[in-house]
Amino acid sequence: MTNARDIQLDALRGVAVTLVLYSHFLAPGGSSFVGHLGVRxxxxxxxxxxxRLLLDARDTSAFASGPALRSFYARRMLRIFPPYFAVLALAWFASExxxxxxxxxxLYLSNFWYARQNDWTPWLLCHFWSLxxxxxxxxxxxxxxxxxxxxRIEAIAIGVIAFSLAYRFYWPIAANPALARDLLPPASM
Structure with missing residues (x-):
């Protein structure tokens, strides 16, 4: 059953990527709503x-938080850091x-950079906000x-979702700078 679930999730991931690509390359008038929907x-x-991965790790009989955290962070680093920093090195050489x-x-603060600038400059790296x-x-x-x-995990998750929704409803009223509405962490919780 896990394989069927993962195939379905892969299909949803494909839908998300398609929405983002449509927004970037085919949407009339540069509409970004569809792209934002895909990113979310x-x-x-x-x-x-x-x-799910973290809860599965927590449910093992040999669970210890320290090794589980180290293992989680090591896997993320090995998967993401090499291509990410290779692109940053290319950007250093390709674009002043x-x-x-x-x-x-x-430092993985692209979202704060663009929110602070309230502008998508440098455009070459603007897709890094979501990463x-x-x-x-x-x-x-x-x-x-x-x-x-x-x-407490369920209550914490519900609290995080409620905080995110409150942020999303409040920020359009106080949206200054406007990009912060979508790029700061509370908008994506």
């Missing part, structure tokens, strides 16, 4: 899969415009799932 769908899938913001990108959100999630969420008392 990807975040939901990622959150579900990571939470990217150099002033490279430290922000190297920064993912990395910020990967940094915080495992600590919560693996260290919080098991009986």
């Amino acid at each position: 769908l990807f975040f939901v899938l990622s959150g579900f899969l990571i939470t 415009q990217s150099r002033p913001s490279l430290a922000w990108h190297a 920064s959100i993912e990395e910020q999630f990967y940094l915080a969420w495992p600590l919560i799932v693996l260290l919080a008392p098991r009986r």
Whole structure:
């Protein structure tokens, strides 16, 4: 049954990627709503899969939070760091415009850079905002799932969702800078 579930999730991931690609290359008038929907769908899938992985680790008989956290972070680093930093190195050589913001990108703070600037410059690296959100999630969420008392995880998840919704409803009223509405972590919880 797990294989059927993973195939379905892979199909949803394909839908998310298709929505983003449509928004970037085919949407009339540069409409970004469909792309935002795709990115949010990807975040939901990622959150579900990571939470499932962490809860499975927690449910093993040999569970210890320290080794589980180290294992989780090591897997993420091995999977994401090499291609990510290779692209940043290419950006260093390919675009002088990217150099002033490279430290922000190297620290997975691209979303804060673009929100602070309220502009998508440098455009070459603007897609890193969503990866920064993912990395910020990967940094915080495992600590919560693996260290919080098991009986509190559901309440914490509901609280995080409620906070995110409150942020999303409040920010359009106080949207200054406007990009912060979509790029800061509370918008993607």
